Amino acid sequence: MIIKNIINYFLYIILFFNCIFQSKKLYGESLSYIDNLIFEAQSKKLWDKRAWIKLLLIPDHFFYNNKRSLISDKSYFLALDGKYNPENELISTLKAFNEPLVINSSMHPQCKYAARFYWLVKELKIDPSKMTFQSCPEYNKFINYLNYEDVSLVFSNYVADGPGTLFGHTFLRLHRNSYSNGDSVLQDDIVNFSAFVPQEKEFLYPIKGLAGGYKGRFSLVPYYQKIQEYNNYESRDLWEYRLNLSKDEIRLLERVLWEVGWFYIDYYYLDHNCAYIMLSILEAVKPDLELTGKLWLYAIPSDTIRIVNRVPKFIKSIHYRPSVLSRYKERMSVLNQNETKIVSNIISNDETVLIKSLSNECDKYCKARTIDSALEYIDYKEKLVGSNNPIEFQNLRNQLLIARSQDGVKSDPLLYSPKSNAPHLGHDSGLVSLNLGSSINGDIYSDLRWRPALHDIEANEQGYSNGLGVGFLDTILRVDYKNKQINLKNFHLLEITSLPEQVPNIQFLAWHFDIGYEYGFGFGDASTQGREYLKMGFGSALFGFENKALLFAIIQGDFGYSSDFGAHIGPTLSIGGLAKLSPYFKLILQSDFSKRYNYERNIDSMEHSLILNYYIAQNFETQIGYVNKNGTNEISLGLRIYY
Numbered sequence: 001m002i003i004k005n006i007i008n009y010f011l012y013i014i015l016f017f018n019c020i021f022q023s024k025k026l027y028g029e030s031l032s033y034i035d036n037l038i039f040e041a042q043s044k045k046l047w048d049k050r051a052w053i054k055l056l057l058i059p060d061h062f063f064y065n066n067k068r069s070l071i072s073d074k075s076y077f078l079a080l081d082g083k084y085n086p087e088n089e090l091i092s093t094l095k096a097f098n099e100p101l102v103i104n105s106s107m108h109p110q111c112k113y114a115a116r117f118y119w120l121v122k123e124l125k126i127d128p129s130k131m132t133f134q135s136c137p138e139y140n141k142f143i144n145y146l147n148y149e150d151v152s153l154v155f156s157n158y159v160a161d162g163p164g165t166l167f168g169h170t171f172l173r174l175h176r177n178s179y180s181n182g183d184s185v186l187q188d189d190i191v192n193f194s195a196f197v198p199q200e201k202e203f204l205y206p207i208k209g210l211a212g213g214y215k216g217r218f219s220l221v222p223y224y225q226k227i228q229e230y231n232n233y234e235s236r237d238l239w240e241y242r243l244n245l246s247k248d249e250i251r252l253l254e255r256v257l258w259e260v261g262w263f264y265i266d267y268y269y270l271d272h273n274c275a276y277i278m279l280s281i282l283e284a285v286k287p288d289l290e291l292t293g294k295l296w297l298y299a300i301p302s303d304t305i306r307i308v309n310r311v312p313k314f315i316k317s318i319h320y321r322p323s324v325l326s327r328y329k330e331r332m333s334v335l336n337q338n339e340t341k342i343v344s345n346i347i348s349n350d351e352t353v354l355i356k357s358l359s360n361e362c363d364k365y366c367k368a369r370t371i372d373s374a375l376e377y378i379d380y381k382e383k384l385v386g387s388n389n390p391i392e393f394q395n396l397r398n399q400l401l402i403a404r405s406q407d408g409v410k411s412d413p414l415l416y417s418p419k420s421n422a423p424h425l426g427h428d429s430g431l432v433s434l435n436l437g438s439s440i441n442g443d444i445y446s447d448l449r450w451r452p453a454l455h456d457i458e459a460n461e462q463g464y465s466n467g468l469g470v471g472f473l474d475t476i477l478r479v480d481y482k483n484k485q486i487n488l489k490n491f492h493l494l495e496i497t498s499l500p501e502q503v504p505n506i507q508f509l510a511w512h513f514d515i516g517y518e519y520g521f522g523f524g525d526a527s528t529q530g531r532e533y534l535k536m537g538f539g540s541a542l543f544g545f546e547n548k549a550l551l552f553a554i555i556q557g558d559f560g561y562s563s564d565f566g567a568h569i570g571p572t573l574s575i576g577g578l579a580k581l582s583p584y585f586k587l588i589l590q591s592d593f594s595k596r597y598n599y600e601r602n603i604d605s606m607e608h609s610l611i612l613n614y615y616i617a618q619n620f621e622t623q624i625g626y627v628n629k630n631g632t633n634e635i636s637l638g639l640r641i642y643y
Contacts (some may be wrong), residue, residue, distance in 0.1 A: 033098075033127075033130040033131060034094060034095060034098045034131070037094055037124050037126065038091055038094055038095075040124055041090060041091070041094065041120075041123075041124060042091075044123075046090055046120075046123055046124075047086040047087040047089070047090045048086075049123075050287045050288075051119060051287040052086060052090060052119070053067065053086055053287075054280075054283045054284040054287045055115055055116055055119060055256070055259075055284055056069045056071075056082075056086055056089060057069050057070040057071055057260065057265075057280050057281075057284060058070070058086065059276070059279075059280050059283070059292035059293070060283075060290060060291075060292045060293030061292075061293060062293055062294070062295060062296050063296075067084065067085075067086055068083060068084055069082075069083045069084075070265050070272060070276075070277065070280055071083070071260065071263050071264075071265055072215075072263075072264060072265050072266040073262075073263035073264045073265075075263065076260075076262070076263040077089060077092075078092035078093050078095075078096050078109065078113075079091070079092035090120075093109070093113065093116055093120070094120065096109035096113075097109055097110050097117060097120070097131065098131055100132075101132075101134060108134045108136070110133065110134045110136065111134055111136035111138070111139045112259070112262065113259055114136070114139055114143075114255045114258055114259055115252060115255035115256045115258070115259045115284070116259070118252075118255060139258060142254075142258055143251075143254055143255070143258070146174070146189075146254045146257075147176075148174040148175055148176060148189075148250055148253075148254065149175050149176060149177055149178040149250070150174075150175035150177070150178055150242060150243075150245075150250075151172055151173065151174060151175065151242070151243050151245050151250060151253065152172070152173040152175065152240040152241055152242045152243060152319075153170060153171075153172060153173075153240075153241045153243060153278065153282075153304075153305065153308055154170065154171050154172070154173050154190070154238055154239065154240050154241070155168055155169070155170050155238070155239045155241070155301060155302065155305050155423050156168055156169045156170075156230045156234075156236045156237070156238050156239075157236050157237045157238075157239070157423065157465060158302075158454075158464065158465045158468055158470070159234060159235070159236050159465075160468055160470070160496055160498045160511075165234065165236070166454070166470050166496070167300050167301055167302070167429075167453065167454060167470070168300075168301040168302050168423070169230075169274055169301055170274055170275045170278050170301045170304055170305065171190050171191060171192045171193070171226070171274065171278065172190060172191040172278060172281070173188055173189075173190050173223055173240060174188060174189045174190065174191065174223075175188050175242075176188055185223055185224050185227065186222075186224055188222070188223040188224075189220050189221065189222055189223060190220070190221060190222075190223045190226050191218060191219075191220055191257060191281075192218070192219045192220075192221065192226070192274070193216055193217070193218050193219075193265075193273075193274045193277040193278065194216060194217070194219070194267075194274060195209060195214035195215070195216050195267035196214055196215050196216070196217055196264075196267075197214055209267065209268070209269035210268070210269050210270065211268075212266040212267065212268045212272070214266075214267045215264040215265075215266065215267065216264060216265045216266065216267030216272065216273075216277070217264050217265075218257065218260060218261045220257070220261070227321065230323070231321060231322070231323045231324060232323070232324050232379065232383065233383045234323075235323040235324055235325040235326075235380065236323055237320065237321065237322055237323050237326055238320075238321040238323075239305070239318065239319075239320055239321075239422055239423055240318070240319040240320075240321065241305065241308065241309065241315050241317075241318055241424075242315065242316045242317045242318075242319070243282075243308075243314060243315065243316065244313060244314050244315070244316050245285065245286065249285050249286055250285075252284075252285050253281070253285045256281060256284050256285060257281075260281075265277065270297070270298040270299070271295075271297065271298050271299050272299075273299055273301075274301065275299045275300065275301040275303070275304040276292065276295065276299035276304070278304065279291040279292050279295075279299075279304050279307070279308075280292055282308070289311060289314075291304070291307055291308065291311075294307045295307070296430070296643070297452070298452055298453070300429040300453055300454060302423045302424075302426060302429060302454075302463070303428055303429050305423050305424045306423075306424045306426075306428065309424040318419065318422060320417045320418065320419070320422070322414060322416070324376060324379045324380045325380050325503070325506075326416075327376050327414055328373065328376035328377055328379075328380050328503070328506075329503055330414055330416045331369070331372055331373040331376050331414075332373055332503070332504050333416075334369065334412070335369060335370070335373060338361070338362070339362065339366055339369060339370050339373075340504055342361060342362065342366075342370045343370050343373045343374050343377070343504070343505070344504070344505055346370065346371075346374045346396070346400070347374055347377050347378070347393075347396075347505060348505075364407045364408070364409050365409055367403075367407055367409075368404065368407055368409040368410075368411065368412075369412065371400050371403060371404045372404070372411050372412070374400055375397065375400055375401070375404070377505060377506075378390060378393045378396070378397050378400075380506070381393065420462070421462055421463060422463060423463050423464075424463065425462050425463045425618070426455075426460075426462055426463020426464050426618075427455075427459060427460060427462075427463070427618055427619050427642040428619055428642040428643050429452070429453045429454045429455070429642070430451070430452050430453065430642060430643040431449065431450070431451040431640060431641070431642055431643075432448075432449065432450050432640075432641050432643065433447075433448075433449040433623075433638055433639060433640040433641065434446065434447070434448060434449075434638060434639055435447040435449070435623070435625070435636040435637065435638030436636060436637055436638070437625075437634050437635060437636030437637070438634065438635060438636075439632060439633065439634050440632070440633040440634070443480075443481075443482045444481045444482070445478055445479060445480055445481060445634075446478070446479040446481075447476055447477070447478055447479075447489065447636070447638070448476070448477045448478075448479065449474070449475065449476045449477075450473075450474075450475050451471055451472070451473065451474040451475070452472060452473050453470065453471075453472045453473075454470040454471070454472065455468070455469060455470055456469040456471060456497070457469040457497055457499065457578060457588065458586065458588055458611055458613050458623070459613070459621065459640075460586070460613075460615045460621070466501060466547065467497075467498065467499035467500055467501060467510075467541060467550065468497070468498055468499075468500075469495070469496065469497035469498075470495070470496055470497075471492050471494070471495040471496075472492075472493075472494055473491075473492075473493065474490070474491070474492035474495060474516075475488070475490070475491050475492075476488075476489040476490040476491075477489065478519075487519055488517065488519060488530070489518070489519050489520075490516065490517065490518050490519070491516045491517040491518075492514060492515070492516040493515045493516050494513070494514075494515055494516075495512075495513065495514040495515075495516070496511075496512070496513045496514075497511075497512050498510060498511050498512070499541040499550060499552050499578075500541065501541070501543045501547055501550075502541070502542065502543065508541075509538045509539070509540065510538065510539045510540050510541040510552050510553075510554055511536075511537065511538045511539070511554065512535065512536070512537055512539075512554050512556060512574065513535070513536045514533070514534070514535040514536075515533070515534045515535075516532070516533065517530060517531070517532050517533070518530065518531060518533065520629065520630065521533075521560070521562070521603070521605055522594075522596070522603040522604055522605045522630060523604055523605065523606075523630045523631065525564070526562070526565060526603050526605070526630075527630050527632070529562050529563075529564050529565065530562065531560045531561060531562035531565070532560065532561050532562075533558065533559065533560035533561075534558075534559045534560070535556045535557070535558050535559075535572060536556060536557055537554050537555050537556025537557060537572070537574075538554065538555070539552060539553045539554030539555055539574075540552065540553060548579065548580040549577070549578065549579045549580070550577065550578050551575075551576070551577045552574075552575070552576055552577070552578075553573070553574070553575045554573075554574045554575075555571060555572070555573055555574075556571065556572040556573075556574065557569070557571065557572075558570050558571065558572045558594055558596060560596065565598060565601075565603060566598050566599070566600070567598060568596040568597060568598040568603055569596065569597060569598075570594060570595045570596035570597050570603075571594070571595055572592055572593065572594040572595075573592070573593045573594075574590065574591070574592050575590070575591055576588065576589050576590030576591065577589050577590075583615070584614055584615050585612065585613065585614055585615075586612070586613045586615075587610075587611070587612050587613075588609075588610070588611045588612075588613070589609070589610050589611075590608075590609050591606075591607065591608045591609075592605070592606070592607045593605075593606055594606070605629075605630055606629075606630060607627065607628065607629040607630070608627070608628045608629075609625065609626065609627045609628075610625070610626045610627075611623060611624070611625045611626075612624045612625075613640075618642075619641060619642040619643070620639075620640070620641060620642075621639075621640040622637070622638065622639055622640070623636075623637070623638040623639075623640060624636070624637055624638075625637075625638070
């Protein structure tokens with residue numbers, strides 16, 4: 001028995017060392033194979049291939065060539081200098097793919113960097129008999145869950161509610177069904193990139209957003225949740241641009257999302273934002289696209305929509321998804337005067353008798369139209385999202401739903417689709433202009449203007465929200481030929497003008513905000529002095545002639561400081577009008593009356609202006625202007641170019 005145990009003991013020892021020997025032999029063969037793969041990759045210079053560059057999310061640049069990945073998370077890179085060195089990152093990636101499995105196969109580099117792995121396997125024809133291919137159960141579970149058929153780039157329009165909505169937003173919609181199988185909102189997902197902003201520090205968003213103070217992360221959420229958030233809660237229209245991607249490209253998109261989703265990117269409000277990152281993802285999926293290089297110093301969501309739309313045959317279709325406010329406006333637009341009055345009566349008085357009286361005041365079709373309109377109004381006012389119940393109109397809404405279910409009439413389809421006002425048709429966001437002018441006494445001058453974003457009410461509103469003007473870093477330099485001087489005439493750090501149209505039963509305030517610098521801010525000595533200022537105020541806008549004309553009046557608080565005049569404060573009244581004379585001409589008139597006070601004297605100002613814009617093309621306009629500012633008359637002719 002003892003002899004038998006000794007024999008078994010020696011057999012186990014022999015078997016153990018034999019396994020170690022075989023493992024070392026296999027690992028040695030694997031190491032040798034990796035060396036061959038690295039040699040082949042170096043001979044082919046795979047790191048210079050655009051596909052590899054784009055998998056690392058290295059964007060193109062308009063002014064220079066700098067191979068630097070957008071990923072900020074150091075743990076993303078397998079080489080110490082991988083963020084800046086695609087060659088070392090590729091070699092380190094190949095070495096990592098050959099590492100033995102330790103604990104969790106889902107965290108093996110082959111699994112974690114699935115997009116790189118599949119690309120390198122294809123490029124180098126990696127033999128699974130010479131390198132162990134990991135099973136990657138978590139990755140496979142993720143990919144099997146996705147299994148998308150189509151992809152759309154979605155733009156949510158501009159809303160003047162805060163810094164995060166002023167310039168719009170873009171994200172990717174991932175379709176479960178192909179284009180031919182219709183809509184699949186309840187099944188679809190979206191890929192979103194946004195800054196992670198702690199709720200208690202939201203007021204710091206503009207400052208930290210400009211400085212890259214937030215971490216941007218990807219998220220995958222059901223599309224219907226975003227529809228509820230944007231369409232219903234924020235009343236933002238959605239524009240869906242379905243992209244022409246092959247099945248293989250969609251599979252690659254899924255792998256890229258898996259790979260980058262583990263890591264963060266420093267979020268910069270002006271460039272490394274949702275729009276720029278979405279373009280980078282599309283380049284990773286379709287490397288022959290040249291998108292990021294079309295942008296200069298910053299990325300505006302609407303500009304990225306135009307860039308993508310200009311790629312030949314890349315957009316398959318465009319779909320408009322109206323917000324609850326747009327749906328309400330369309331419902332109300334088809335009602336006659338009596339039906340409009342009925343809707344007003346319903347929503348102004350929560351009484352059952354109002355609903356019952358509908359049958360006496362109009363037929364069942366009229367009843368259906370008015371109730372549908374009233375329900376859209378309640379959804380807008382209550383900002384109903386998901387399973388939220390109405391508060392103010394809870395009883396009325398329940399009664400309306402009961403009454404509506406009893407008439408047996410289908411709701412009229414919402415047919416309005418403002419394709420002529422799609423965001424890709426608007427002018428580019430950047431503006432440079434040159435105005436040549438003369439004062440009444442013959443002094444010649446030039447005004448050079450640069451505004452990186454976004455739109456003013458003088459411009460063609462096609463592709464933009466009607467009555468909304470947003471200017472950022474708007475700078476005007478005046479060249480005074482008589483005195484041979486160049487002066488800073490105006491600088492608007494941020495200027496917002498909101499002149500919303502009035503909707504039946506909904507009254508919107510017009511408002512204006514402006515912070516910046518101006519030269520010549522009053523009569524007398526103030527006409528040759530500069531000041532810093534902050535203006536903010538509210539008023540009203542009245543639209544007419546099918547929204548082709550408007551009148552507005554805004555009263556503002558004016559806070560300023562000048563080195564010669566000191567601090568001053570007072571009211572400013574702005575009144576004006578706007579008329580779209582034709583698809584090519586727009587006339588703008590405005591008068592500003594200011595009364596400012598400081599501890600020594602009053603600083604009064606009065607300015608009248610008349611501007612006529614002619615729209616030559618999408619990105620070209622000419623302008624004739626007349627200005628009387630504090631008694632000085634000027635007339636000018638200018639060219640405006642958008643980029």
